[in-house]
Amino acid sequence: MSAPPALQIREANAHLAAVHRRAAELEARLDAAERTVHAQAERLALHDQQLRAALDELGRAKDREIATLQEQLMTSEATVHSLQAAVHQRDKLIRQLQPRAELLQDICRRRPPLAGLLAALTEAERLGPVPASDLGHPPPGGPGPPLANSTGEEADRDPLQPAVFGTTV
Numbered sequence: 001m002s003a004p005p006a007l008q009i010r011e012a013n014a015h016l017a018a019v020h021r022r023a024a025e026l027e028a029r030l031d032a033a034e035r036t037v038h039a040q041a042e043r044l045a046l047h048d049q050q051l052r053a054a055l056d057e058l059g060r061a062k063d064r065e066i067a068t069l070q071e072q073l074m075t076s077e078a079t080v081h082s083l084q085a086a087v088h089q090r091d092k093l094i095r096q097l098q099p100r101a102e103l104l105q106d107i108c109r110r111r112p113p114l115a116g117l118l119a120a121l122t123e124a125e126r127l128g129p130v131p132a133s134d135l136g137h138p139p140p141g142g143p144g145p146p147l148a149n150s151t152g153e154e155a156d157r158d159p160l161q162p163a164v165f166g167t168t169v
Contacts, residue, residue, distance in 0.1 A: 004012075
């Protein structure tokens with residue numbers, strides 16, 4: 001075998017040098033790509049970790065809010081129960097006071113005539129008894145004998161004894 005000519009060797013060497021350059025260039029690009037992928041993986045892992053932490057915090061916040069709402073619900077239910085008990089007590093009191101209210105309304109309806117009667121009795125007391133000298137014989141067409149309180153003792157009283165007005169309130 002004969003030795004390859006020098007030109008072929010130089011061309012072969014130039015070709016090998018170009019292949020080595022291309023291989024070195026590709027290795028550099030591969031290293032750069034691997035660093036980029038590694039950096040992206042780290043960023044994605046960090047982002048994933050941050051998202052998990054945020055999700056965990058949201059879960060805890062949700063649990064706290066649920067607990068707060070449950071507490072408010074229990075408080076509201078207790079308030080409703082208390083108010084229902086108060087309404088029941090007031091209804092019971094109203095039922096107890098209703099007959100008294102009706103009695104007071106009846107008294108209020110009868111008050112004006114009663115006030116008139118009391119005023120007349122007060123006027124009669126102010127006038128006082130009829131003097132004994134006027135008890136003789138009443139003039140014709142005049143008033144009859146004095147009126148007596150109807151206590152059932154009219155038969156025992158002297159018919160000429162003056163009536164005494166009084167109030168017993």
